[in-house]
Amino acid sequence: MDGRAKPGHDARKNRSILRIAACATVALLVIVGAFTGWVASLGPLPLAQAKQVSTTVVDRNGKLLRAYAMADGRWRLPVDAKSAIDPTYLRLLFAYEDKRFYDHGGVDPLALARAAFQLVTTGHIVSGGSTITMQLARLMEPRHERSIYAKLRQMVRALELEHELPKDQILDLYLALAPFGGNLEGVRAASIAYFGKEPKRLSLAEAALLVALPQSPERRRLDRNPEAAHAARDRVLDRMVEDGTVSKQDADQAKAVPVARMRKQIPILAPHSADQAVATMKGAPVIRLTLDAGLQKNLEALARDRAIAQGPNISVAIIAVDNETGDVLARVGSSDYFDERRTGQVDMTRAVRSPGSTLKPFIYGLAFEDGFVHPDSLIEDRPIRFGSYAPENFDMTFQGTVPVRKALQLSLNVPAIALLDRVGASRLSSRLKQAGTSLVLPKDEAPGLAMGLGGVGVTLQDLAQLYAGLARLGATKPLREIALAKDDREPMRLMDQAAAWQVGNVLLGTPPPENGVHNRIAFKTGTSYGYRDAWSVGFDGRITIGVWVGRPDGAPVPGLVGRTAAAPILFDAFARTGRIPAPLPKPPRSVLTASNAKLPAPLKRFRPLGELVRSGSDLAPHIQFPLNGSRIDVDRSDGGRYAAMPVKVAGGVLPLTVLVNGISAGDIDSRRQRLIEPPGPGFARVTVIDATGAADTVVVRVQ
Incomplete structure (x- = not known):
């Protein structure tokens, strides 16, 4: 044999190799196919569930x-x-x-x-x-x-x-x-x-x-x-x-470091704010609030300690607001979220309660804005009746003739009601609502003089918003607690800048509690009827803080007074911010700074409605039309614009000037009448001033 393979043998060998390769390929394809099918059977990655x-x-x-x-x-x-x-x-x-x-x-x-x-x-x-x-x-x-x-x-x-x-x-x-x-x-x-x-x-x-x-x-x-x-x-x-x-x-x-043997509690700071945010932002995994955790923790501890010191069943609520932005920096809805005896899960910063005297600064602010009174004007604190209503001071005494500044600082009731009678309770209510406050009146009742002493419902957060408006020189901003990317809040008018500054300047001089320092914080206290609520709200140039003390169920607490129960907490709250109180804004150029002796004659002493100012032997001007408190229906047929409203005046020394809501509307001619354009629907204040400075004012409702 020559050792060479026969052709037939080679062919059989090649066919055998091909069969093996084919089988291997088929097996590989089967394995790959099975593996691919198995991988496909696993389904998609459960990423959505994993990301929860x-x-x-x-x-x-x-x-x-x-x-x-x-x-x-x-x-x-x-x-x-x-x-x-x-x-x-x-x-x-x-x-x-x-x-x-x-x-x-x-x-x-x-x-x-x-x-x-x-x-x-x-x-x-x-x-x-x-x-x-x-x-x-x-x-x-x-x-x-x-x-x-x-x-x-x-x-x-x-x-x-x-x-x-x-x-x-x-x-x-x-x-x-x-x-x-x-x-x-x-x-x-x-x-x-x-x-x-x-x-x-x-x-x-x-x-x-x-x-x-x-x-x-x-x-x-x-x-x-x-x-x-x-x-x-x-x-x-x-x-x-x-x-x-x-x-x-x-x-x-x-x-060498020992291992802890106990689990710690997951933090529960600002529980009321967190609950509200979760209810609002349903489904959001992370919710960012405007609160400051450090300040929140400090104020929660303060509220808890002070509530215990006040007695059983008493709770404390605190809210802190950034003046410039309106952001809520801390909200303590109760002294202890888990304390059932103190109804801890009720957020008392959002609860409607009687505000006591805490609305008085806004009465004075509108009086300053209207120009019929000045912080250094004199005002009477004597027994007086307004129809069947006879307000009395908290201590049942009267101070006699006092400067307006002192009347507000001492929270005297009679001067506040006298000013409200001149400003108009409906106008005060309208202005506060315009500034973003939701006032709650008793069923079927219209705003009345009693609202100046707490006869209306309001929340602590609304009070904080109003007082922050004073710090902002008369422009409130809706409070914000959930930090969203878009901030479309617009400022709302509370009062003019000069009036807001004057109120803040007066409140800055209010005698502080024993733990406070003079002239650092502008603040006001309040006590509701029956000792049910004690309030204190104050501001510096940076932050506004409001404090409420009382029983969440509304039961009276004998001796619960804003000045002794809430004001010390307010000053401690400012101390726990860790910063020295910032100065208030500088006075606007339009502010009149003068002692009583140098004030114009109409501003030396406040006179209630109906009491005319006399200059020498001449009668002061008296507005005959429109009548005070009247409703004026004005025709709007001319392209939707209000038709002119007549003003008629008796007495006074020419020239006579008309002011509508503090803005000049021109002079009155020798016939002592003038047509003026109403400012729009709502309450309007019409003032007439003669050449000697004597004045008369009426408030009308335009519709």
Whole structure:
């Protein structure tokens, strides 16, 4: 034989090879097809479910105010690794769990090879070779078995995760889902529950403990088996020393730190504000409020301590507002949210109560604005009747003739009601509503003089908004508590700048309580009828704070007075802001600053409606038409504009000048009459001043 293969033999051999290749190809296709079908059977990644977190409410700086557990009772707080996690923890986490996290595509072949080698050489599993991405996949689809199938599933899901999400989002998800024992999920919830702080700044001992716990969260729970947690933490530190990540000296110091044995409470700051925000922003995972967590914590402690000192069943509410922005900086709805005896879950900053004397500054403000009285004018504090209504002072005494400034500072009732009678209760009510305040009158009652002493319902937050308007020189701004990207709030008119400044300047001189300093805070107190509510509201150049003290059920508390119960809390609240009171705004140019002796004759002494000012032997001007308190129906047929309204005057020394709401409307001719254009629907104040300064005023309603 020549050793050469026969042609037939070669052909058979080739056909055999082709059959084997074909079978292998078919087998490979079957395997690939089966694998592809199996991967498809896994379905889409459950990302939406994995991204569900506890609703968290944070302050203006991102600090946690309150978190709400998920529907199943788990605490899972959102995490931002870049800005909210201590770098030491991340360094230990990567060194211990996944050194090449930012380099692999979800599966680390080197880690898998190391795990396989350790299994072969030791006979048991030393490390699983799972990457952080694979662990996230397991957390998203929890399975208890440890098998090749389970590991393969994690690998497939990890590859899918790496395809769907960037590395930073994968890390954030893992840090939010990692188990830490009980109902705690995520490093943020664990840090708050175990250390009482955010994980932004952790010690080496704390960081190592948080790395160790997810390996066996139930066996290492601090509140059940702190010894196991301690040992696991030390093993992490030993590994870090072996890897050169941590020095032995630092590790030894960290090992000496004891492990906490009790969980701490998840923060509950500003619970009333948080509840309201969650009800408003339904479904939002993170809600940012305008509150300041530090100030909120200080004022909550103040309210709690003072309520206890006041006696059983008494609560305290406090609200702090930024004057410039109208942002609520702190809201303490009750002295203790969980105290049922004090009805703690009722937000008393939003409860409608009788304001006592706290509306008096706005009566004086409108009187200053209308120009018939000045802070240094004299006013009578004597017994007087307004029809069947005879107001009395709180101490049942009368001061006689006093400056208007002192009448407001001492909160005298008779001067306030006399000014309100001149200003008009309906006009005061209209102006306060125009400034954003919701006044609640008794059923079927119109605004009357009694509202000047508390005969109307108002909330503490509305009072704070009004007083912040005084600090803003007469322009209120709707309060804001939820910090939204768009702020479309427009200022609302309360009174003119000069009048607002004069009120603030007067209130600045109010004698403070024993714990206060003179001329630092402009404030007013109030006590409702029957000693049911004690109030104090004040402002400096930066912030306005309102305080309410009383029983939420409205029961009377003998001896509960604004000056002794609420004012000291107000001054303590300003002290707890941590800042020296800021000065009030400078006076506008239009402010008249003069002593009583140098005031014009009509401003030297306040005179009620109907009492005319005489100059020498001449009668002062008297408005004959329109009559005070009358309703004027004005024709609007001319393109929707109001037709002219006649003004007729008797007496007075020419020339006579007409003012409508403090703005000149021209001079009156020798016939002592003039047609003026009404300012629009609502209340209008018409004033006539003669050449000697004598004046008369009426208030009419235009419609």
